[in-house]
Amino acid sequence: MSSPAHPVVPDPPQNAATGAVHPVDESRPLGRILLFGVQHVLVMAATPISAIFLMSATLRLKPDVTVDLLSAALLLSGVGSLVQSLGPWKFGPRLPFVMLPGGAPLILFMSIAQQHGLRTATGAVLLTAAFTFVVLPLFARLLRFFPPLVIGTMIVIVGVNLVKVGALLVTGQPGTPGFADPARLGLAFATIGLIVLFSRLLRGVLRQLAVMLGLAVGTALACAAGQVHPGALLSGPLVGVPGPLPFGTPAFDLVAALPLMLYSLAAMAEATGQTVINAEAVGKDIDIRSAVPRTVRGDALTSLLGGLFGLPLMVTSGENIGIVRVTGVRSRYVTAAAGVVLVVLGFLTPVARAISVMPPAVVGGAAMTVFAVITVLGVQMLGRARLEDHTATLTCAVALALGLLPVLVPGVYAGFPSGVRILLESGVAVGALTAAVLNVVFHHLGRRTATAATAVPDGVPGPAARA
Template identity: 30%
Template structure:
């Protein structure tokens, strides 16, 4: 009996790490499906763009999409569930990286075929796999002042994505930015907020999924959905290795793609740190190295199954933050769903029929939550007697440059533009460098560096305090007397008028003073 009791206690013991919490299978797959819906638009965008640039047929583009879902699912399972040396074991969703789109398009435009793209991804990812343990050593240079900037930037850089989705997703479409699209996004946003407010915790946590489903139903009733393509194509298909032929290896393409891989590793490192902060779990250099190895192994194997570089999806970090579901097994369930979608293209076509504005409405909450999490981290930073305020200010501004001006780096060398075209990479690099400059390289630092300390010394004229009494204090911009009553603060003109009436005995209380001040014309104040 004692042994049975001990066993029961152990079974129900709270996991040592919050991400190790196991939920019922049904709830795990429901939450996991939310993750799939959140990143689905992003994961299919890359094969659509690259396939079109490569000039392949529509059925081959469909093959690329299915392959990206299949590889992304396998990569997600490896990253979240993890095996020895591979996988951060954090709730991180993996998928094909958008960072390589410009480089892959440039390779295709330069005369290389899609086989050359696959060859460059394979070699560059293998290089990333080799250097992953060394890259992970930089974790000690990611204190809260750096991670806070990165997390905030992740949320801010994703807001244009949400806005684009809300407008329709396709800038060439006639109804792009229409009131109907934005209205549908707004309705989805309202549904997320209302469902989040409900007292039922399960409904609140599933608010994103339920709002997307409800938004799709509304769109269907309004004739804004198109399920006509769901029946086109095979129901079941296994991704065929090297379906486009064997990879071709080109030195220039490999060098360019290696830069992309370094950007992907930077973004994945930032996402690992961000989700670790949100989940309130320990993230050290070894865990980052395991995560990067999973990232790079997935990327190296991706070309074999007709896919591209893999990276952690920042938008799903927001889903972890807003739902509070930190279990890595939920994300593993999402990875399994992606694997199934990769094997069952018909299910993928059903998910693809979800209107983009619906995703945009949900994205506003998701991405805004990421930024808010970063701001919360920055609120813990000490800004006294240091230059942390400058680090935050410059890094955030630097990260926003490619967001507000997409052509800013067009005249720079291609390799430079590839790195800094990502707002996340820009902010991360600048924050790390400035943190090194001001907080690690102490030589040359002046005393009292804080911008607060550097403000001019304060002084008050004697006549300005003669009216104050013992115990008076300021609170919320108001002057409060020792007895708790408010003392009106008036202009010189108002003071003169009130003083005259006071001498005549026309003022008996504070309300009289306010009444007189309010009656004076603004031009005379």
């Protein structure tokens, strides 16, 4: 039986029977769309800002280069969000997506830069973007090995990873001064409580803005407690225009780029899960065989453009999926509006600095709430994966164990070579690969059994449907 998230044919903009526009394709008053778009930006903007600051500190970049990279990160996050949300030509699934730098691609970029130089790291990003376009047709043929069991397991791991990211914004890194400071924890818990309170007491548009209101009031509390220092808002120029190739002409080294190219395969699998769970969150019927390649093409195009501005790989973000589910606002034009806001922020440096002033504890508290929703969505998807079958249970259990291992035991792969370690420490990649391989072992190799029906992704017609 087909899941609502996977029909056999691509969805039209309108319901064929009633002519009604699906909520994901529904336009709203401009002012309201911009408000909802700003809410997405406030939740996700900490990621590109922190990614660039981490990159600058690790690689010891000059302040003017850091400013250029921050402007480029916001600008390209906006361009990528527009591509994924509006879906021009064959790029973007036309779902409410935002795009970000950061995560494993950032770590790989910095590793390549430290070993081979920044010009080689930029070349690696450009090579990987081109590699993604080349291997995408082959990957699209493998989508039948990603049923709800595999994708649901992967989404749970993604959600747990993101909750950890949000929690570290609150606590700081273990072993650093001020780790788990009670004042910061109290601020994060207050932000979470405010979001819950606003969701319970408010109605209509205000209720849908509960996350943004929680961030705003949480920041006000932090300011009253002396945890916000707005002096940085007045420093620096008014307008900043990012320059191309900040590190010089790219150097292309296939060996140096190999870890990033290998990671791109895992990123495609993650994009598959992101696309499916996004469609699930908005109640949109999609054909994963066409929607997923559009998402991956959007990732590759944005990464190609970002590489020209010295950025690491850009990836579709799971942050906004949680916001969609919490607020109930499903229109892709909202994330398109967020893209426009991000493009504007890429040029207006004081506004970007204002976002960076927002206390990490406040952003982390809101982020943990939103990210945990993604985990719940993964659990809901697993609920349709017939876990009463012992092979499905074992597949899910082993994939979760291996995928969550680097999250629960940081440094578990410290004894491995650096290239292997970076891949193994991507719990999403390991969990997705494990679930996919076990699914093939149990349901695609040897004599097919009755349980093989669960190995066919929803939306891909089985033998009876094709007959």
